[in-house]
Each structure stands twice: as structure tokens, then as C-alpha cells.
Amino acid sequence: MPANTYIATWLAVTQTGARPVPVEPVESTYNIDPDQITATLISRTRAVIAVHLYGQTADMDAVNTLARERGIKVLENAAQAHGVKYRGRKAGALADQVRALRNYGSRRKYVNDLPGCNSRLDELQAAFLRVKLRHLDEWNVRRSRAAAWYLGSLPRLMPEAALPATPAWPEPCWHQFVVRVMDRSAGQARLAGLGIDTLIHYPIPPHLQQAYAGLNLPRGSFPLAERLADEVLSLPMGPHLDVAALSASFARPLE
Numbered sequence: 001m002p003a004n005t006y007i008a009t010w011l012a013v014t015q016t017g018a019r020p021v022p023v024e025p026v027e028s029t030y031n032i033d034p035d036q037i038t039a040t041l042i043s044r045t046r047a048v049i050a051v052h053l054y055g056q057t058a059d060m061d062a063v064n065t066l067a068r069e070r071g072i073k074v075l076e077n078a079a080q081a082h083g084v085k086y087r088g089r090k091a092g093a094l095a096d097q098v099r100a101l102r103n104y105g106s107r108r109k110y111v112n113d114l115p116g117c118n119s120r121l122d123e124l125q126a127a128f129l130r131v132k133l134r135h136l137d138e139w140n141v142r143r144s145r146a147a148a149w150y151l152g153s154l155p156r157l158m159p160e161a162a163l164p165a166t167p168a169w170p171e172p173c174w175h176q177f178v179v180r181v182m183d184r185s186a187g188q189a190r191l192a193g194l195g196i197d198t199l200i201h202y203p204i205p206p207h208l209q210q211a212y213a214g215l216n217l218p219r220g221s222f223p224l225a226e227r228l229a230d231e232v233l234s235l236p237m238g239p240h241l242d243v244a245a246l247s248a249s250f251a252r253p254l255e
């Protein structure tokens with residue numbers, strides 16, 4: 001599983017009694033590097049987990065091929081990839097299976113096809129999301145517009161920022177727009193001075209968290225994930241963004 005991800009996925013693995021084995025990302029896409037998965041596989045490896053981080057998909061053809069060759073399962077975490085397409089197919093398109101799993105593995109009352117669990121949304125949250133879901137595609141288009149603006153404008157407005165690579169295979173949903181800045185504190189402070197809020201996803205990789213001290217993976221074990229944790233900076237992103245307003249904020253002198 002990815003070394004650079006939100007700890008949620010690691011915790012889910014730990015909850016099952018399995019051991020998380022981190023893998024470095026591809027530097028330009030932030031997603032798990034299929035070439036580095038192979039070296040971590042052992043006879044007890046049960047599954048590979050790809051997290052579609054920040055709304056871009058991992059290189060799933062490569063991940064699926066190596067998993068098929070070794071007879072291990074592939075899990076996709078699409079928590080940040082609502083509406084994302086990978087080579088024309090939506091990421092995490094398992095609705096029927098998941099619907100059953102969240103309801104005791106049942107598709108028909110008192111008929112249980114799978115060993116599922118009780119993980120249904122409560123009614124109020126479901127009601128809100130039911131309405132929001134109708135807007136998802138349009139909101140993702142708006143996010144794409146903001147991302148296109150960033151990709152076109154940041155080389156001029158924020159030349160110290162390394163931009164995310166956009167490989168040919170996904171249609172990203174831009175859950176986050178994440179750049180890398182070597183002197184991140186300075187970059188963050190400069191943007192704050194322009195009234196532009198930023199966040200860091202994520203400042204401490206899971207293997208360096210106290211929660212995983214037992215894995216005995218000290219600093220230096222995953223240098224790329226650790227460097228990304230020091231350099232990544234999430235710029236404002238969301239369907240509410242207005243490109244003209246963004247442009248006005250960034251266009252104020254940055255010197």
C-alpha cells in the first residue's frame with residue numbers, strides 16, 4: 001500500500017489483523033509506483049491496495065497485471081476519487097457489491113450473499129448526499145476548470161511550485177490540487193499574505209506516526225514519501241471556485 005497516503009487505509013489494514021507494507025509513489029503523480037510493488041511481495045502478501053490520491057487514479061493496468069501474475073487481490077481506495085475515470089471506466093465502480101456489503105451482505109431482506117457488516121449511512125447524511133450526488137459531475141467539471149487554470153497560470157504566478165503530472169489514463173476529479181514547494185513554509189506564508197488558504201495533505205507519513213512505531217520503519221525508510229510530506233501544498237480547490245476570482249488573488253504581486 002502507498003507510503004504517502006492518509007492513515008485511514010493503513011488503519012483499515014491493521015483492523016483486519018494484516019500488516020501494512022508501504023510502497024513509494026511515483027514522484028510526479030503521487031500515486032503508488034507499480035515498479036516498486038514487486039520488490040515488496042512475499043509469499044504471505046494477500047493484497048495490493050491502490051489509493052487514488054488527490055483525485056488521480058493509480059496506474060491500475062500495471063497494478064492489476066502484477067497482482068494477477070502473483071494471484072493476489074487488488075483493492076482500490078476511491079475515497080478521493082468520486083467520479084474519476086480510468087481509461088473510460090469509473091474508479092471504484094463496485095456499487096452492487098458495496099451496497100450488499102454495507103447491509104450484512106444482503107441484497108434481499110434476510111438473504112445474505114456475502115459476509116458483510118452493518119455500515120449503512122444514517123438517513124440524514126444519506127438525504128444530503130442523495131441531493132449532492134446529482135451535482136457531482138457538474139462540480140467535477142468546475143474543479144477541472146480550476147485545475148486547468150492552475151496548470152496554465154502557476155508556471156508564471158508561482159514558478160517555485162512543481163505541478164502535478166496528469167498522465168494520459170485518468171480523467172481526474174481534482175479532489176485536491178497539490179503542488180510541491182521546496183521551501184513550503186515560505187510559499188504558504190506568501191499565499192497567506194494574498195488571502196489564499198492552503199493545507200498540507202499529509203504532513204506526517206503513516207510509517208512515522210506513533211501509531212505505527214511498532215513497524216520499526218524509522219525516518220529514511222521511505223525517502224520519497226517523507227520528502228513529499230515536507231513539500232506538498234494543497235491549493236484551494238472545489239466546485240465553489242471562480243477562476244476569475246482565483247486569478248485576481250494570485251495576480252497580486254507575489255514578490
Ligand SMILES: Cc1ncc(COP(=O)(O)O)c(C=O)c1O
Binds near residue numbers: 006008009079
Ligand atoms: C484516501 C482517504 N482519504 C481521506 C479519507 C478521510 O475520509 P473522511 O473525510 O470520511 O474521514 C479516507 C478515509 O477512509 C481515505 O481512505
